[in-house]
Amino acid sequence: MKSWILPAMMMAASPAMADIAYVSNEKDDTLTLIDTDALEVLQTIDVGMRPRGIIFSHDYKYLYICASDSDAVQVLDVATNKIIHNLPSGEDPEQFALHPNNHHLYIANEDDAVVTVVDTEKRDVVAQIDVGVEPEGMAASPDGKWVINTSETTNMLHWIDASTQELVDNTLVDQRPRHVEFTKDGKTVWSSSEIGGTVSIVDVASKAITHTINFKIPGVHRDKIQPVGVKLTNNGKYAFVALGPANHVAVVDAKTYEVLDYLLVGRRVWMLEFANDQKLLLTTNGVSGDVSVIDTDDLKVIKTLKVGRYPWGVAVKP
Amino acid sequence: MKYWVAFKGIVIREMWRFWHQKARLVSALVRPLLWLVVFAAGFRAALGIAIIPPYDTYITYDVYIMPGLAGIILLFNGMQSSLSMVYDREMGSMKILLTSPLPRPFLLVSKLVAGAIISLLQAYAFFLIAWLLGIEVPLMGYVYAAPALLITALMLGALGLLLSSFIKQLENFAGVMNFVVFPMFFLSSALYPLWKLKESNEWLYWVSAYNPFTHGVELIRFALYESWNPTATWVTLVTTVVFCGVAIWGYDPKRGMQQKKKPSK
Numbered sequence: 001m002k003s004w005i006l007p008a009m010m011m012a013a014s015p016a017m018a019d020i021a022y023v024s025n026e027k028d029d030t031l032t033l034i035d036t037d038a039l040e041v042l043q044t045i046d047v048g049m050r051p052r053g054i055i056f057s058h059d060y061k062y063l064y065i066c067a068s069d070s071d072a073v074q075v076l077d078v079a080t081n082k083i084i085h086n087l088p089s090g091e092d093p094e095q096f097a098l099h100p101n102n103h104h105l106y107i108a109n110e111d112d113a114v115v116t117v118v119d120t121e122k123r124d125v126v127a128q129i130d131v132g133v134e135p136e137g138m139a140a141s142p143d144g145k146w147v148i149n150t151s152e153t154t155n156m157l158h159w160i161d162a163s164t165q166e167l168v169d170n171t172l173v174d175q176r177p178r179h180v181e182f183t184k185d186g187k188t189v190w191s192s193s194e195i196g197g198t199v200s201i202v203d204v205a206s207k208a209i210t211h212t213i214n215f216k217i218p219g220v221h222r223d224k225i226q227p228v229g230v231k232l233t234n235n236g237k238y239a240f241v242a243l244g245p246a247n248h249v250a251v252v253d254a255k256t257y258e259v260l261d262y263l264l265v266g267r268r269v270w271m272l273e274f275a276n277d278q279k280l281l282l283t284t285n286g287v288s289g290d291v292s293v294i295d296t297d298d299l300k301v302i303k304t305l306k307v308g309r310y311p312w313g314v315a316v317k318p
Numbered sequence: 319m320k321y322w323v324a325f326k327g328i329v330i331r332e333m334w335r336f337w338h339q340k341a342r343l344v345s346a347l348v349r350p351l352l353w354l355v356v357f358a359a360g361f362r363a364a365l366g367i368a369i370i371p372p373y374d375t376y377i378t379y380d381v382y383i384m385p386g387l388a389g390i391i392l393l394f395n396g397m398q399s400s401l402s403m404v405y406d407r408e409m410g411s412m413k414i415l416l417t418s419p420l421p422r423p424f425l426l427v428s429k430l431v432a433g434a435i436i437s438l439l440q441a442y443a444f445f446l447i448a449w450l451l452g453i454e455v456p457l458m459g460y461v462y463a464a465p466a467l468l469i470t471a472l473m474l475g476a477l478g479l480l481l482s483s484f485i486k487q488l489e490n491f492a493g494v495m496n497f498v499v500f501p502m503f504f505l506s507s508a509l510y511p512l513w514k515l516k517e518s519n520e521w522l523y524w525v526s527a528y529n530p531f532t533h534g535v536e537l538i539r540f541a542l543y544e545s546w547n548p549t550a551t552w553v554t555l556v557t558t559v560v561f562c563g564v565a566i567w568g569y570d571p572k573r574g575m576q577q578k579k580k581p582s583k
Binding site: 264266288290292293301304 | 378
């Protein structure tokens with residue numbers, strides 16, 4: 001038998017490894033790990049105080065955790081599920097974005113109105129950039145040219161040039177922008193406004209709003225419709241918007257910006273993340289302490305799983 | 319063979335009667351549809367009802383009451399069959415049936431099965447309308463629901479049979495509605511989850527938890543969502559057998575209630 005046949009057969013025989021979703025539980029100071037094939041909780045890991053935003057390094061070796069009340073970004077070794085060290089993050093880190101270069105972490109420091117850029121390898125602060133009041137959402141463009149920060153009180157998107165670490169432009173959006181998401185081609189940005197109740201579509205080249213999406217759910221008061229997490233499918237078909245205390249996720253046609261459906265999930269739905277090659281979408285439901293799983297083909301909620309208290313962020317490792 | 323002929327005869331007669339009473343089908347469907355469309359709209363719970371088995375996630379109120387309303391169709395049809403039994407007895411056609419050489423329990427059970435088949439048809443007509451209104455369950459759920467609906471229909475038919483053996487006149491049937499149908503319906507999990515009832519009144523919760531109709535509804539609910547509720551199955555089966563037994567006893571001219579109607583010597 002040729003030497004390559006056996007390993008090839010073994011690979012064919014072994015079942016596809018399930019994705020693992022990591023969910024940060026704000027009130028329990030823990031992470032819940034979920035098997036996204038079996039849709040079961042695997043284990044719970046203790047981490048720093050009030051974990052909120054979480055993201056993986058691009059090689060999935062490390063998980064970065066904003067431990068807001070510990071005033072640190074913690075680094076979890078994914079192989080051992082142990083915290084290996086903290087990064088200097090500035091005060092009260094809540095959300096962050098990892099630059100495509102895999103070592104510049106852009107952290108929003110809510111209390112100080114700055115964005116701190118940390119080198120994850122050298123573990124030092126590269127720059128601190130003054131932005132608007134209460135910085136919150138962060139996103140890096142796929143080409144690495146731009147980093148956008150949203151400020152909740154100034155109601156702006158702040159455009160940071162990643163090559164100079166300087167703020168070069170601002171875009172005024174609706175009240176309390178929470179989250180920004182680049183499209184895969186990097187030409188457009190989707191930005192959710194929690195109090196404004198809208199999602200703004202912003203053209204990257206002109207930095208101007210080209211479209212605003214409004215939401216309306218029968219039987220739900222409009223004040224309860226507070227868009228937060230946004231996720232876009234890679235095929236450019238759908239956008240999913242978490243609507244906070246409205247307990248629904250809006251399904252939006254990513255081409256026409258028409259709202260197609262509202263899917264009922266747990267209470268105060270916050271952040272979203274895809275799993276299993278974007279076949280599933282996971283939502284963190286803060287108040288009900290669970291994670292809902294949406295089938296992105298059928299556009300149906302297939303299951304809701306209990307996790308810890310006040311789940312906030314979610315990241316998925318293939 | 320003669321058993322089969324008799325059984326077929328009874329079933330066909332019931333079907334024929336049902337087919338010629340179009341108003342009966344319409345009224346059987348209008349009742350649950352009013353609950354589903356009007357009542358459920360008032361309590362829509364747009365923000366979702368907390369998760370309870372067999373549901374895997376949050377649901378709206380209309381989704382919750384759908385299996386309960388199927389149960390209500392079975393309950394009303396069970397009662398209606400017993401109403402027809404009282405009518406048959408008054409008109410004399412029941413006497414003809416019961417004078418057949420075949421064993422009386424067989425004839426009564428055949429009548430019960432005939433009624434249950436009609437209940438089943440009504441329930442599926444209701445599922446179809448509910449589906450058109452956007453309330454759907456997994457495809458296999460509709461298949462699994464058939465035995466669950468049949469057992470529950472038999473249980474409620476047996477209850478009707480039992481009641482009819484004790485009711486002497488058609489006029490007394492209004493009492494059955496007030497003292498049997500409505501309490502059975504409201505003190506069950508058909509319209510609200512029992513934990514909700516427990517929050518406001520523990521006593522009502524326990525009554526509802528022991529109500530056989532609750533178990534019938536839960537059996538249908540679980541089957542519609544492709545799962546099995548063993549407790550509900552056993553309670554429904556045992557209750558069916560008990561109700562059937564008492565009804566057959568009630569229809570026995572030597573022992574049951576029929577005897578009391580004979581003029582005393």
